[in-house]
Amino acid sequence: MSYATYGTMYNGGKTEDEPEPTNPTVVKVQSDDHRTELVSQNTVVVIDYYADWCGPCKHVTPQFEELSKKWSGIPKLIFAKEDVDDQMEHPPVNGVPCFHFFVKGNNIPDLMILGGDLTDVEKHLMNLFNQKD
Secondary structure, three states, X not given: OOHHHHHHXXXXXXXXXXXXXXXXOEEEOOOHHHHHHXXXXXXXXXXXXXXXXXXXXXHHHHHHHHHHHHOOOOOOEEEEEEEOOOOOOOOOOOOOOEEEEEEOOEEOHHHOEEOOOOHHHHHXXXXXXXXXX
């Protein structure tokens, strides 16, 4: 199954009359079980923890979407977003935006990035997938 198909398949329970998301390569985490499924079924999952009220979160959203498109050819790599104000259990988030990396089912705290600079997110991806600039 291609990544694009995978991303579209996880529509988060939207109804058929809702419009398609503008970028199906970024999955919205809908529940703790949904996150667990994403993390367990993929090699690397990058989750952007955000809040609707957060200005920097809104600013970084298009950059995160572009990064997901750029890396869309990598199998078992998922980009996701999770609203910290939803009542879900999630790793510690000391501020937003905050990016967590889950590798082979495990959250890797040393890779966590706090703030809206996606340069470090891409550097981590390059290291994880052994790619050069």
